[in-house]
Amino acid sequence: MARSDSEGTGATIRDVAVQAGVALSSVSRVLTGHPDVSPAMRAKVEAAVAELGYEPDLLAQSLRSGSTKTIGFVLRDISNPLFANIARATEQALRRSGFSMLITSSDGHLDVEARNLALLRRRRVDGVIVSLVSEEEESTRAALAAINGPVVLLDREVAGLGAAAVLCDHYSGVYRATSELLARGHERIGLVTGALTVRSSRERLRGYEAAFAAAGVPVDRSLLAMGSFEADFAKAEVIRLFSQRDEPTAMITGGIASAAGALQGLRQLRRAIGTDVALVTLDEWPMFDVLAPDLASVSRDSGEMGTAAARLMLDMLNGAEPRTVIIDTHFTPRDSVGPVRRVSPAPRKAARKRALK
Incomplete structure (x- = not known):
């Protein structure tokens, strides 16, 4: 008795060949997506597959071909809407080429x-797409080097790895946002974003500093809060920044979670956005659309990032050399960067005490 290639129906690849009236090798070419198949042949085989309810044994296929037709995707934080959108676009692009995607989330933990x-x-995935928590962690570098297949980095740089990368032009977006705030008279501009162990934070700081240099205004390092993308960190740092005697008149927050934490901190301090303090978010989230005033932002196309990552992976699986794709960022000024109303010292001191309790 022939071995079944399908646990669900018991139909074998041989049954499909008999049903379609074609050779076994022809069925195999159709099922593996071989280009040397006529439309008529493909139609016959696909009709037989549908009629018999045949389901191929993917494990057996991978052992024969050396390919699992699966791409691994390691996210820094799957709860972040930006990463969810990137993953969705990546999966859609891979699916159109016959690949599935296996997603894992690091939740910000290096181990x-x-x-x-x-x-x-x-799991013998054919390649890995990854958004790293840190570019400098040795255990992560070693794990990446051990991957048997192409690697695509999302907005990260790891020297010596030989990986492809999808990089965002954070420098230009933050430069334009900072320049806009400086042009409106803001010189005490807080920057809250992740640690300098990742490219996005380094590029954001570089754009921020370049805008100050171009305006001939010195940077006050006490206004920089760079350590984490988490909301709790952003909230605590906003409260710290506003505890200074000469508090910020504007804030730039790096990432959706950072923006959410900053908003919580400003609310706790009873600072009105657009009047007491100007605010620019880095990345957009539809939930921000319900807020008033409208939030100025530096945005990037998450769908374009995901599609580009999938395209790089597929190209390398077909023999192409690793390359880098740059995704533009766009600064959109909105009502949250309006003129700032100075808060009198007494209410400022009272709000600060309430926030620190």
């Missing part, structure tokens, strides 16, 4: 990230 990469390697 989890290394374990996820090792897991995907053991």
